[in-house]
Each structure stands twice: as C-alpha cells, then as structure tokens.
Amino acid sequence: MDGILAINKPRGMTSHDVVFKLRKILKTKKIGHTGTLDPEVNGVLPICVGRATRVSDYMMDSGKTYIAEITLGTQTTTEDQTGEVIATNLIEENQFSTTEIDDALNQLIGEIEQIPPMFSAVKVNGRKLYEYAREGKVIDRPSRKVQIYSITRTTEPKYHDGKVTFEIIVQCGKGTYIRTLSTQIAEVLQTVGHMSKLTRTESGGFTLEQSYTLEALQTMPHESIQSILHPLEKGLTHxxxxxxxxxxxxxxxxxxxxxxxxxxxxxxxxxxxxxxxxxxxxxxxxxxxxxxxxxxxxx
Known part of the structure; x- marks a missing residue:
C-alpha cells in the first residue's frame, strides 16, 4: 500500500496516536505523518504510506491554512487554552473597533520574526523546549523568520467576562506558530492574549474536505482505502x-x-x-x- 492520505485528526489525540491506529487499519508499519498537530488542535494531518514516506519532509515545507480563535485579556504559559494564566488585562466592552483589530492583523502579514514557545518541540542545546518547560525552566530561544501570507478576521469581536474573542483565517509558511502569532496580535493591540482554539484546514496541498476520519477508514474495505490514496506526486506540487x-x-x-x-x-x-x-x-x-x-x- 503506497500513497498519501489526509486524516481529519480529532481533538484530544496526538499525531503519533493517529499513526499508531492507521498502522492497524492499513496493516502496514511504513507510515509517517507530515508534521505534528498538538493534541488539542484538530484538522488536516497528511499521512504518507509506503514509498510516499520519502516525500514527507517536502510536504512539511508547504504552506498551511488555519482557523484560529483569539482571546484577548489573558496570557497563558503555553500561549494557548491548555496553559496556566500568567497575566490578565481587563478588556472593556467595545474597547477595540473592528478597524483597530484588522489593522493589527495587517501589521503581521509578510515576513515576521517569532520566538518559539517554551512548550514546543524545538530543540535548544540538544533538548526539546518543552522538556525545559516541564522542569520550570525558561531559557533563551533564537528567533526565526516565518512567512504570513494572509490574516483575515472572520467573526465579529465577542466581549465576555473581561475578555474579547474573535476568529481569524491564517495562511502561512512552514514553522509558523499560530499560538505565538496570537500573542503577537495581542501585543500590537497593547494587551495580552492567547490562542483559544485552532483547526488546520489545509496542509500539504490537502484540504479538510479531502480528509477522512479514522472512524470512516475503519469501516472501509482494504481495497477501497487503496483507491483513495493519492500518489506521492501529490505531495510535491509546491x-x-x-x-x-x-x-x-x-x-x-x-x-x-x-x-x-x-x-x-x-x-x-x-x-x-x-x-x-x-x-x-x-x-x-x-x-x-x-x-x-x-x-x-x-x-
């Protein structure tokens, strides 16, 4: 069995969990994902099977699209909803106009610099940052340049409990942390914030509409799964x-x-x-x- 398959990863499951389950469903060990999704992030996770595992590194380099929910007013240790709140800034009703928010988003389009969050798999001095973070350590991390192709607000700001929440669609290049982008949006607006929800809608040339759930694959005959696998060329279109x-x-x-x-x-x-x-x-x-x-x- 060879080819590329897009999985719609559910929240609460690691990318490794998806690979583990697929090895049982597809009855093959030669399976790899094309870049991890955090457990609380759902959406498109392209999976390479057989010979197609040779293109997984190149698929990681392709652009990605996300729908993110941004919450202004609280900052967390992980820069997302799973972390502990470490800073608050009371947001008053209608404190930000939609124009102010959109202007802030536009300032972050293009090539920007990001410092990887402490709770991430980036390695510094041979260790992953989250290993330091779990020990309560905060160390210097080198900044890196990432590409933001577009940011579009898709909902009206919703004010609640001293915070404000809105959704955005982000098209970005490899290595972008949407969690960090969320805190950068807050900084431009001179407040604190975090990413409160995230869905990846496109990765490696695959969209959410082209993705299959693990439950759907479990009910498919083996030959039917082979027929929906894309050739490895699909992972090299960029x-x-x-x-x-x-x-x-x-x-x-x-x-x-x-x-x-x-x-x-x-x-x-x-x-x-x-x-x-x-x-x-x-x-x-x-x-x-x-x-x-x-x-x-x-x-």
Missing amino acids: LPHHEVDEQTAQRIMWGQKIKGIIPPLTGETVMTHNNKALAIYMPHSEYDNVIKARKVFTD
Whole structure:
C-alpha cells in the first residue's frame, strides 16, 4: 500500500496516536505523518504510506491554512487554552473597533520574526523546549523568520467576562506558530492574549474536505482505502517540475549527475518522466550547469 492520505485528526489525540491506529487499519508499519498537530488542535494531518514516506519532509515545507480563535485579556504559559494564566488585562466592552483589530492583523502579514514557545518541540542545546518547560525552566530561544501570507478576521469581536474573542483565517509558511502569532496580535493591540482554539484546514496541498476520519477508514474495505490514496506526486506540487526524455530518465533513476539541463535548475526540482516523479535534483555546488540527486524515488 503506497500513497498519501489526509486524516481529519480529532481533538484530544496526538499525531503519533493517529499513526499508531492507521498502522492497524492499513496493516502496514511504513507510515509517517507530515508534521505534528498538538493534541488539542484538530484538522488536516497528511499521512504518507509506503514509498510516499520519502516525500514527507517536502510536504512539511508547504504552506498551511488555519482557523484560529483569539482571546484577548489573558496570557497563558503555553500561549494557548491548555496553559496556566500568567497575566490578565481587563478588556472593556467595545474597547477595540473592528478597524483597530484588522489593522493589527495587517501589521503581521509578510515576513515576521517569532520566538518559539517554551512548550514546543524545538530543540535548544540538544533538548526539546518543552522538556525545559516541564522542569520550570525558561531559557533563551533564537528567533526565526516565518512567512504570513494572509490574516483575515472572520467573526465579529465577542466581549465576555473581561475578555474579547474573535476568529481569524491564517495562511502561512512552514514553522509558523499560530499560538505565538496570537500573542503577537495581542501585543500590537497593547494587551495580552492567547490562542483559544485552532483547526488546520489545509496542509500539504490537502484540504479538510479531502480528509477522512479514522472512524470512516475503519469501516472501509482494504481495497477501497487503496483507491483513495493519492500518489506521492501529490505531495510535491509546491515544488518546480522538470520533464525529461527516456534516456535522461534512466540516468536519473540511477541517481547520476546530469549536465546541460535546459532551462537550468535554480533550486530543488522534481524530475519527471511521463508526469511520474523520479527524483528531486538540485544544482551542483561545485560544477556549473550540472545537477545532482537530492532524493531518488524509484526502487
């Protein structure tokens, strides 16, 4: 069984739990996810099966879309609803106009810097940040640049209990923490806040509408599941493609260096023959007009 399957992960389940259950449902061990979703986050989790596990790293690099609920007025240790409240700032009724909120969102579109939250899997000095956090330690974390393509408010602000809540849709690049983005929105509005709910609606080129629940898969015949798996090419749509002739295709399948490709490659590129992905090639760092294999997909 080979291919890519989008799962609609429920809240309360880890990405590892999904893989564990799928190994039983699909009766295969060669399964991997394309980037974790926190247990309290639901939505699209692309799963690679068999040979398609070779493209999982590349799928992680593709853009993602989220629906997030932002709550202003309280800040938490985890930057989301699961953490302990560490700061409060009473929000008065109608304190922020929709224009002020939308202006704040617009200020965070583009390339921005984020400091990964302490409760995250980012490694510093060989240890994951959440390991330090569980010991009550707060350490310096290097900031990193992430790309925010768009942020759109989708609901009217709702004032309640000294807080205000609203929903946004975020389209972003890899490595973006929506939890951290939520606190940054609060900072622009000169208050505190956190992410109170999150759903991933698109990842790796798959949407929520294309995703299956584990319950649905459990009732499907084995052959029916195979028919809904997408080929590994589906996970590479965000990369440039280059179609080659049969002779060049044979050399690529052997992982050989290739010279004289026209037009020349400018970065990692999917090399195809008859629209079938053979490998990912990249410019050679030492020789002009020569490309080398980054990853070969043929057996």
